[in-house]
Amino acid sequence: xxxxxxxxxxxxYAVWAFIFTxxxxxxxxxxxxxxxxxxxxxxxxxxxxxxxxxxxxxKKVFMSENVNLKFIPDKVTLxxxxxxxxxxxxxxxxxxxxxxxxxxxxxxxxxVAILTSYGFARYPGKIKSIIFFAYIILMIMPYQxxxxxxxxxxxxxxxxxxxxxxxxxxxxxxxxIFLLTKVMKRIPVSYVEAAKLDGAGELxxxxxxxxxxxxxxxxxxxxxxxIDYWNMVEQPLVLMNDQDYHPLSVFLxxxxxxxxxxxxxxxxxxxxxxxxxxxxxxxxxxxxxxxSGGIKG
Amino acid sequence: MKRKxxxxxxxxxxxxxxxxxxxxxxxxxxxxxxxxxxxYYSLINNSITKQFVGxxxxxxxxxxxxxxxxxxxxxxxxxxxxxxSVLLSLGLAMxxxxxxxxxxxxxxFFLSPLMVPSASVVLVWQVLFHNHGTxxxxxxxFGGQGTDWMNSGKGQVVIVMxxxxxxxGYNMILFMSALCSIPxxxxxxxxxxxxxxxxxxxxxxxxxxxPTILFVLILSLINSFKVFREVYLLTGDHPLAKLYMLQHxxxxxxxxxxxxxxxxxxxxxxxxMIVIMAILLITENIFGKDVEN
Numbered sequence: 001x002x003x004x005x006x007x008x009x010x011x012x013y014a015v016w017a018f019i020f021t022x023x024x025x026x027x028x029x030x031x032x033x034x035x036x037x038x039x040x041x042x043x044x045x046x047x048x049x050x051x052x053x054x055x056x057x058x059k060k061v062f063m064s065e066n067v068n069l070k071f072i073p074d075k076v077t078l079x080x081x082x083x084x085x086x087x088x089x090x091x092x093x094x095x096x097x098x099x100x101x102x103x104x105x106x107x108x109x110x111x112v113a114i115l116t117s118y119g120f121a122r123y124p125g126k127i128k129s130i131i132f133f134a135y136i137i138l139m140i141m142p143y144q145x146x147x148x149x150x151x152x153x154x155x156x157x158x159x160x161x162x163x164x165x166x167x168x169x170x171x172x173x174x175x176x177i178f179l180l181t182k183v184m185k186r187i188p189v190s191y192v193e194a195a196k197l198d199g200a201g202e203l204x205x206x207x208x209x210x211x212x213x214x215x216x217x218x219x220x221x222x223x224x225x226x227i228d229y230w231n232m233v234e235q236p237l238v239l240m241n242d243q244d245y246h247p248l249s250v251f252l253x254x255x256x257x258x259x260x261x262x263x264x265x266x267x268x269x270x271x272x273x274x275x276x277x278x279x280x281x282x283x284x285x286x287x288x289x290x291x292s293g294g295i296k297g
Numbered sequence: 298m299k300r301k302x303x304x305x306x307x308x309x310x311x312x313x314x315x316x317x318x319x320x321x322x323x324x325x326x327x328x329x330x331x332x333x334x335x336x337y338y339s340l341i342n343n344s345i346t347k348q349f350v351g352x353x354x355x356x357x358x359x360x361x362x363x364x365x366x367x368x369x370x371x372x373x374x375x376x377x378x379x380x381x382s383v384l385l386s387l388g389l390a391m392x393x394x395x396x397x398x399x400x401x402x403x404x405x406f407f408l409s410p411l412m413v414p415s416a417s418v419v420l421v422w423q424v425l426f427h428n429h430g431t432x433x434x435x436x437x438x439f440g441g442q443g444t445d446w447m448n449s450g451k452g453q454v455v456i457v458m459x460x461x462x463x464x465x466g467y468n469m470i471l472f473m474s475a476l477c478s479i480p481x482x483x484x485x486x487x488x489x490x491x492x493x494x495x496x497x498x499x500x501x502x503x504x505x506x507x508p509t510i511l512f513v514l515i516l517s518l519i520n521s522f523k524v525f526r527e528v529y530l531l532t533g534d535h536p537l538a539k540l541y542m543l544q545h546x547x548x549x550x551x552x553x554x555x556x557x558x559x560x561x562x563x564x565x566x567x568x569x570m571i572v573i574m575a576i577l578l579i580t581e582n583i584f585g586k587d588v589e590n
Contacts, residue, residue, distance in 0.1 A: 016397050022389070023406035026462065029421040030409050048424060112320050119316030123309070131317070133574070136515070138328050140570050142522040142544055145563040148556065149331025172323030182512075202312040224411075231415045233526060238551075252416035253530050260420065267417030274412040282405060289467065290474035 031071065033271070036264040037080055039073040044261035080265035091248065091266060098230060098247035098270075101163060105170040106226045110218060113176035118206050120177070121184035122192075132181065135174040147238055154239055165239040170229060176221045183217040183291045184210055220288020223277055230274065332567075339560035354561040364562060366538060367546040374453065374542065378460045378524075379517045383510060386465045390472035407466035418459070419530040426455050447532065452540045460524045468513045475509035476502070511581045518573070 036044065047070050084091045120128055138146075146169070154165035187210060195209055211218075233253045236246050248270055255263040278285070339355070342348045358364050389407070393400060410418070425431045426446040433443030446455050479502060487497050503510075525544035532540055534549060543566065550559040 012395065012397070015392055015395065016399075019389075019392055019397065019403055020399075023403040026466065027406045027409050029418055029462075030413050032421050032424070033413060033417045112323065115316040116320035119313045119320075122313040128317075131321070133578070135324070136574055137567065137571055138324065140515075140519050140522070140574070141563075141567065142525070142547070145335075145547070145566060146328060146331075148551065148559060148563070149335055150327065152334060153327055153331050168323075169327040172320060172327050174320075174324065177320065202309050206316075227411055231526075233415070233530075249414060249416065252414055253419075255416065263420055264417070267414055267420070270414045271412055271417070278405070278408070278412055282408070285408070286404065286470055289470045290477075 030271075033264055033267045035071045035073065036261075037268040038076045038078070039070070039261065039264075040075055040077045040079060041259065041261040043070075043074055044264070048260055080261050081269075083262060084265045084269055091251075091269070093244075094246060094248040094251050095269065097245055098249060101166055101232075101236070101247055102226055102229045104167050105229045106222055108167075108171040109173060109176055109225055110222050112171060113180050113221070114211070114214075114218065116177045117180035117184050118210055120181045121187070121210075122202075122205075124185070135177060139174045139178055143234055147234065150235070151238060160239065161241050161245070163240070163245060166232075166235050170235070175228075176225055179221050179224075180214065180217060183214050183288075186291065187213055214291075216284045216287040217291050218288070219281060219284040220286075223281055223285055223288075226277070227274055230270075332563075335560045335563050338556050339564050341557065344556060354557045355565070358558060358561045358565070361558070363541070364546055367541050367543045370453075370539060370541055371543040374456065374460075374524075375518065375521045377453075378457045378521050379514060381457065382461055382464055382468055382517045383513050385461060386468035386513065387472050387506070387510075389465065389469045390476055393469070393473060394476050404466075404470070407469055410463045410466060415526050416530060418463075419527055422455070422459060422527075422531060448537060450539050452532075452537060456524060456528055456540065459527055460521060463524075463527075464517060464520050468517065471509055471513055471516075472506070475506050479505045508581065511577055515574075515577060 039047075120132055150165075150169045151160075153169070154160045159165045159168070191209055191213075192205055195205055200208060231249050232247070233250050236250050240246065248266065252263065252266055252270060255266065338344070340349060340351065342350045342353070393403065397403075413421075423430070427433075428443070428445045428448075430446075432446070437443050444451050446452060483501055484497065487501060492500075522544065525542055528536070528540060528542060529545070529548070534545070535541070536545065543562070547559055547562055550556075550562070
């Protein structure tokens with residue numbers, strides 16, 4: 001009996017060790033980005049120079065043939081941050097561009113999605129489920145498919161090269177509708193019936209019952225939408241020619257060939273909003289995901 | 298009285314219909330009508346003379362070796378990455394279902410890939426999988442032979458790993474919540490009757506998990522098409538043949554203004570997706586009823 005207990009205990013240690021290792025591997029890129037952003041540019045090029053052949057000659061001196069993974073900087077420096085935040089105002093401008101694209105997209109996509117999901121969830125019917133199916137198909141389309149249509153429409157409306165050309169199609173992207181409809185379909189009819197007996201109208205049912213009950217789901221979907229568009233690269237590249245409008249994510253994706261030290265610092269600065277969101281909203285995120293499982297809800 | 302009630306119901310129904318209008322208008326303008334134009338484009342010879350050529354663009358596309366290679370690679374990727382992500386995230390969820398110390402911190406760690414910008418991920422990935430990178434150094438340290446990850450067939454393995462790394466956490470939480478919602482009394486009855494672990498898993502848990510499995514399948518399928526951004530940042534326009542995805546093909550035809558080819562490819566892609574989704578939803582309906590009874 002005792003040995004069985006011991007065996008069980010040993011097994012649970014093994015499980016713990018396994019999960020611990022896996023979890024660390026998952027965290028690794030985040031930590032690496034953070035750690036490397038505090039290294040001097042010489043240290044960076046010494047470690048990663050081999051990745052990029054086109055470094056300037058004086059830096060090549062320090063370069064080793066190997067790419068070294070390093071977590072602890074030899075010398076902690078804020079130089080990269082100084083360059084990103086103070087010396088060059090370009091980065092902050094681009095950061096602001098990201099905000100100006102992502103925030104309206106998130107807010108309005110959620111607003112449209114809340115209304116639409118309510119429409120789908122309350123009084124479902126044959127026609128509505130066909131429309132919903134069409135929405136799922138649209139959601140699965142890779143952006144290369146929708147980009148051409150988006151380009152054509154933006155051209156027709158004369159909004160090419162403006163923020164609106166990126167924001168407007170994104171507002172109507174069906175992703176959040178798909179998630180929220182599931183959650184709303186789970187709300188028990190009895191709640192609605194009770195509210196109706198109290199004399200609540202349809203609008204009140206939406207604002208007083210559906211919205212509060214879906215609060216965490218709405219927040220979690222908003223976080224996902226925000227992260228998705230915070231990282232967008234292709235849409236701004238195609239729809240906005242003017243580099244002055246480009247978000248930092250586009251710039252970040254093109255930095256590879258240049259100074260990598262900066263890339264880590266910019267990457268870290270770019271992570272700040274998402275990290276803050278996680279710190280304050282992780283419980284909402286988990287709770288929200290939790291309520292959205294199941295295909296029909 | 299009854300009539301009045303029906304009237305009231307109809308009014309309520311109308312409100313829920315009205316709620317759909319903003320989205321329908323937007324989707325119509327920004328997705329459906331443009332997609333109609335895409336279908337039209339796929340049936341004409343070029344955007345200047347606009348001559349109707351029937352299915353010519355399609356037959357040409359199906360004979361295009363780049364398109365075929367891209368389709369093959371994309372299906373291969375999705376067929377490995379999607380089932381793997383379902384299996385692994387379910388496995389992780391079941392491991393984390395036990396009451397282990399540090400559970401909520403682990404949960405955060407598994408979700409952390411969501412925070413990192415794609416471009417930074419790609420940088421880190423390059424450090425890990427470079428010819429002289431970390432992974433090779435470790436294998437060489439233990440006496441193994443390093444592989445040129447990105448410039449050989451192994452590139453696909455790297456991409457599948459990147460996909461799993463990014464998506465497992467989210468899927469895991471979906472499964473954790475589904476596991477929590479399995480009625481405890483059913484498991485207890487099975488325990489009393491002396492059911493084994495495997496039997497319980499197959500006959501009880503899997504049944505209750507089936508809607509979530511399908512949901513995770515759909516989400517993973519969508520995300521498997523998004524992995525292209527990382528592949529693109531990692532390897533550029535024209536990667537090795539094995540890494541040439543459907544999205545590379547579409548991107549390159551887009552850049553070369555070959556809208557006819559692109560449109561035909563988009564329509565074929567849409568048709569394949571409709572078929573896959575229909576199969577998934579029909580399966581869901583069958584399994585969903587099974588659980589209810």
